[in-house]
Amino acid sequence: xxxDSSQMKTLFRxxxxxxxxxxxxxxxxxxxxLVGFYHPGxxxxxxxxxxxxxxxxxxxxxxxxxxxxxxHMLSKGIDLKYFLAEHTGKSTGCCQxxxxxxxxxxEQGVHMSTGFIGLVFTPAVGWGWACKRRNxxxxxxxxxxxxxxxxxxxxxSMLYAANxxxxxxxxxxxxxxxxxxxxxxxxxxxxxxxxxAGYDIPAVVVDGQDVFACAEAALAAIERARSGKGPTFxxxxxxxxxxxxxxTPDLAGYAPRSEELHEEMRKREPVALATERVLAESLFSxxxxxxxxxxxxxxxxxxxxxxxxSPVAMPSEEELMAxxxxx
Amino acid sequence: MREITLIEAIQEAIREExxxxxxxxMVGQDIRGSIFPxxxxxxxxxxxxxxxxxxxxxxxxYGLAMGAAMEGYRPIVDFMFxxxxxxxxxxxxxATGQHYxxxxxQKPMPIVITAGTGSGVRLANDHSMAVHxxxxxxxxWKVAMPSTPYDAKGLFKAAIRExxxxxxPWHFQLMMxxxxxxxxxxxxxxxxxDVKREGSDVTVLANSLQLKNALEVAEKxxxxxxxxxxxxxxxxxxxxDTLLKSLEKTNRLVLVDEDWExxxxxxxxxxxxxxxxxxxxxxxxxxVTFPNMPIPGGHxxxxxxxxxxxxxxxxxxxxx
Numbered sequence: 001x002x003x004d005s006s007q008m009k010t011l012f013r014x015x016x017x018x019x020x021x022x023x024x025x026x027x028x029x030x031x032x033x034l035v036g037f038y039h040p041g042x043x044x045x046x047x048x049x050x051x052x053x054x055x056x057x058x059x060x061x062x063x064x065x066x067x068x069x070x071x072h073m074l075s076k077g078i079d080l081k082y083f084l085a086e087h088t089g090k091s092t093g094c095c096q097x098x099x100x101x102x103x104x105x106x107e108q109g110v111h112m113s114t115g116f117i118g119l120v121f122t123p124a125v126g127w128g129w130a131c132k133r134r135n136x137x138x139x140x141x142x143x144x145x146x147x148x149x150x151x152x153x154x155x156x157s158m159l160y161a162a163n164x165x166x167x168x169x170x171x172x173x174x175x176x177x178x179x180x181x182x183x184x185x186x187x188x189x190x191x192x193x194x195x196x197a198g199y200d201i202p203a204v205v206v207d208g209q210d211v212f213a214c215a216e217a218a219l220a221a222i223e224r225a226r227s228g229k230g231p232t233f234x235x236x237x238x239x240x241x242x243x244x245x246x247x248t249p250d251l252a253g254y255a256p257r258s259e260e261l262h263e264e265m266r267k268r269e270p271v272a273l274a275t276e277r278v279l280a281e282s283l284f285s286x287x288x289x290x291x292x293x294x295x296x297x298x299x300x301x302x303x304x305x306x307x308x309x310s311p312v313a314m315p316s317e318e319e320l321m322a323x324x325x326x327x
Numbered sequence: 328m329r330e331i332t333l334i335e336a337i338q339e340a341i342r343e344e345x346x347x348x349x350x351x352x353m354v355g356q357d358i359r360g361s362i363f364p365x366x367x368x369x370x371x372x373x374x375x376x377x378x379x380x381x382x383x384x385x386x387x388x389y390g391l392a393m394g395a396a397m398e399g400y401r402p403i404v405d406f407m408f409x410x411x412x413x414x415x416x417x418x419x420x421x422a423t424g425q426h427y428x429x430x431x432x433q434k435p436m437p438i439v440i441t442a443g444t445g446s447g448v449r450l451a452n453d454h455s456m457a458v459h460x461x462x463x464x465x466x467x468w469k470v471a472m473p474s475t476p477y478d479a480k481g482l483f484k485a486a487i488r489e490x491x492x493x494x495x496p497w498h499f500q501l502m503m504x505x506x507x508x509x510x511x512x513x514x515x516x517x518x519x520x521d522v523k524r525e526g527s528d529v530t531v532l533a534n535s536l537q538l539k540n541a542l543e544v545a546e547k548x549x550x551x552x553x554x555x556x557x558x559x560x561x562x563x564x565x566x567x568d569t570l571l572k573s574l575e576k577t578n579r580l581v582l583v584d585e586d587w588e589x590x591x592x593x594x595x596x597x598x599x600x601x602x603x604x605x606x607x608x609x610x611x612x613x614x615v616t617f618p619n620m621p622i623p624g625g626h627x628x629x630x631x632x633x634x635x636x637x638x639x640x641x642x643x644x645x646x647x
Contacts (some may be wrong), residue, residue: 004370060398095431104430111397112430114422121387124420126402133376156387163382324466326429326435326490 003219005211005283007054011211011291013279018045018071018269020296024304025087029246035089036100041067043241045208046270047173048072050214052235053139054222060109060127060140062120064148066240068099068101068174069113072143078108081303090310097313098320103188118144118151125157128166132228140227141218143171143172147178149192159233164197165230169221170196172233173208175240180251196233208238209268212277239265328507336476336508337364337441337497338366339484341403343512347474348401352377354392356385363502364441376580383416392438395421401437403487409496410456423492424467435490436467438640441483444472445536446498446585447619447631450626451469456618461587463496463562465594469493470592471521471561474538476506479561481515488514498535510560518564519536521575526555529646530573531638532596533583534558537615540635544642547635552646562592570596571604578609579645585634588616 003011022041030037043047048063048071053060055076060071063069068087068239074080083103086093094103103115111127114120131138148154149172161168161205164257172192176183193203204226206217221232243250244314278284284292315323331339331619352373356362359370360381381388385406392402401447406412412419419440426436446455458595462468469491474480479497490625523538524545531554533541538558545554555573559565574580579598582593615633622628 072404093431095429095433098431099429104433106434107395107431111394111434112422112426116417116421119417119422121392122390123397123416123422124390125387125496126391126396126400127398128394129379129391130395130398153386156382156384157390159382159384160387252522319638320428323432324468326427326432 001166002216005217008212008278008281008283010053011049011215012274012284014049014071014075015046015211015271015274016292017296018049019069020293021070021074022067024169024300025070026246034087036087037245039068039073039245040242043239043265043269044173044175044209045071046274047214047236047238048143049075049211050218050315051143051171052076053215054219055139055141056111058109058136059138060111060131062124062140062288063110063113064147065101066143066172067176069103070305073074073110076108080294081306084303085307085310088307089312090307091311091313091326092239092306093313107296118153118280120144121148121151121153121157124168125160125166128161128168129164130169132164133205137226139167141171143173145178146172146176146183146187146192146255146311149195150186154197158196158199158201161231162201163230167228168231168325169218169225170201170231170233171218172235173238174235177240177244177252178254179244179248185220191235193235200233201233203233203235203236205237209270209273210327211270211274218253220298239268241265241291273299328509330505331476331506331508332500333362333473333476333479333497333506334501336364336479337483338367338504339360339508340487341482342369342372343364344484344487345377345466347488352379352395352401353403354379354381354407355443356381356383356388356407361516366405385411386418387518389415393418395596396436396438396579397434401487403439403441406440406442407441407570409458410453411442412440412458420465421464422467422638423483426467427432430468436492437490438492439486440494442496442528443499443502445498445500446622447536447628448499449626451620455622457586459494459496459562459619460584462583462593463512463592464590467492468563469517469561469592470563471495471536473497473560474501474535474560476504476508477593478521480508480513481513482517483559484512484513485516490515500536501539505627518566519560520568521558521560522555522568523558524554524556526553528553528575529579529581529642530555530557530570530577531581531583531642532557532559532593534560535585535636535639537583537585537633541634541638544638548642552642554642561617565596567599570600571607574604574607578607580608580612581615581638581645582612583615583638585617585633587619589619590615612644615641
């Protein structure tokens with residue numbers, strides 16, 4: 001499905017914004033200004049932008065831990081200042097500062113996040129079931145990595161989705177790495193998406209460094225799901241520039257990843273690739289691109305200011321006990 | 328008043344609540360064909376959309392309920408046998424029970440899990456294990472178990488209307504137990520224990536099949552030992568006031584539970600009694616539970632599980 005110029009401009013802006021949010025998070029975790037982990041998204045933000053940019057407000061989005069889902073969420077229109085406030089333990093956070101990195105924006109279709117990798121495959125069955133029962137044309141964009149497809153839950157989810165033609169997009173961002181373990185060691189086939197064949201789910205493999213290629217695949221899958229034709233599996237072959245999470249060594253298996261590998265990866269930096277393309281197609285001038293970067297930096301700075309000026313969430317034990325059960 | 332069985336009372340509660348609220352639906356395996364009688368006829372009445380049979384994939388089955396609850400539905404999940412919840416326990420215990428609190432109280436998780444439970448039916452470990460104590464341990468869950476048909480209807484209706492996850496199993500050996508059940512709408516609220524029989528020498532806390540056993544013992548000992556019998560009806564929330572009030576009178580306590588001795592809900596109740604009512608006790612608390620072994624198959628259970636004989640021995644011991 002080919003993109004029009006307005007769609008390409010949206011994708012480019014969201015990619016630049018994602019890049020600056022990721023850089024900010026990396027800076028903050030390394031300077032002790034975040035609660036919890038940070039799993040750097042550098043080099044790997046294009047698929048999230050593509051997955052989120054063309055969803056409707058009532059569509060359901062399940063981001064993942066890489067870049068803590070910022071690319072997905074900001075592209076869907078979620079204001080990340082509440083995410084950052086949550087990630088800094090502030091009372092203005094999306095979950096009242098209780099969750100560290102377990103963000104949720106249920107009114108905007110992001111129901112949950114979990115540290116149990118791949119657990120989201122099972123509630124996704126319910127999200128898809130609810131969309132189908134309502135016949136509302138809503139879709140579920142279920143974004144996970146290659147490692148999560150080791151879970152039996154992934155297979156159960158594909159079974160239900162295929163069986164009942166649920167509007168779920170299995171969006172696999174395959175960076176070939178789960179912490180240090182390589183997909184080559186942990187998965188029997190070159191493509192994770194080959195699993196989809198067992199459930200008769202159509203599968204596509206795309207270049208995860210190319211935000212436009214990812215978006216073309218996303219749009220086709222979204223349309224297919226919306227029109228009741230059922231699930232699609234999209235595998236974005238993507239790169240992870242940094243270590244798994246800040247503080248762990250940058251290994252493949254048990255050997256450090258080489259300088260040569262990093263140099264090769266950097267040649268495929270997604271913002272640089274997208275910039276070349278928008279310049280070549282005269283969608284933006286260099287001045288306009290500079291402005292997009294400046295606006296993104298200003299947006300990130302405003303989010304930081306909001307989080308930093310918010311009070312630390314420190315409810316009493318009694319207040320927390322009163323929050324365990326819903327009224 | 329008309330009498331119906333406990334399993335019919337459960338069905339009546341489900342049917343009435345499904346008529347009252349379109350968002351209520353049921354999901355399980357072979358519930359349309361009905362493995363147990365409480366789902367018989369439901370698919371004909373409510374259609375396949377609201378009585379959902381799933382593949383033999385419990386995580387996806389439970390996940391369906393979980394995701395649907397996040398989307399505003401009110402699922403009842405039937406696990407057939409309570410032990411099967413362990414197949415998808417991270418969804419049940421962690422992801423469901425802790426969802427509301429962790430995500431800042433944005434959306435409730437109105438899920439009901441039901442299933443048959445209980446030892447003494449020669450089905451061995453996986454089909455017999457008690458799960459109520461394990462979920463009692465998990466923050467965010469409410470846990471109840473009916474002992475009578477009347478309570479079954481009222482507790483199930485309360486469970487379905489509850490905005491929090493509720494685990495409410497029923498005991499196999501009480502399935503066909505008959506009792507008076509009003510035809511009208513009523514609920515039995517959680518956290519309100521029922522003093523089934525008043526007494527002055529010893530308090531026995533028991534539920535479900537073991538409540539029946541405790542009442543049998545109380546009757547047998549009438550004239551010799553005056554036994555007060557309390558049914559907690561729900562474990563979380565637990566009605567501590569009724570128990571402590573009873574102990575003010577009896578000063579002796581026997582706790583009965585079909586769960587294992589280690590870490591069962593009655594262990595927590597015993598600890599709370601010591602913390603909140605130590606001065607009320609004239610004798611050590613005695614627990615009658617399943618010993619800490621896998622539940623065996625074959626013919627061995629009656630000699631191992633809690634029974635009237637064991638409850639009587641415990642009552643005599645604390646009253647000696």
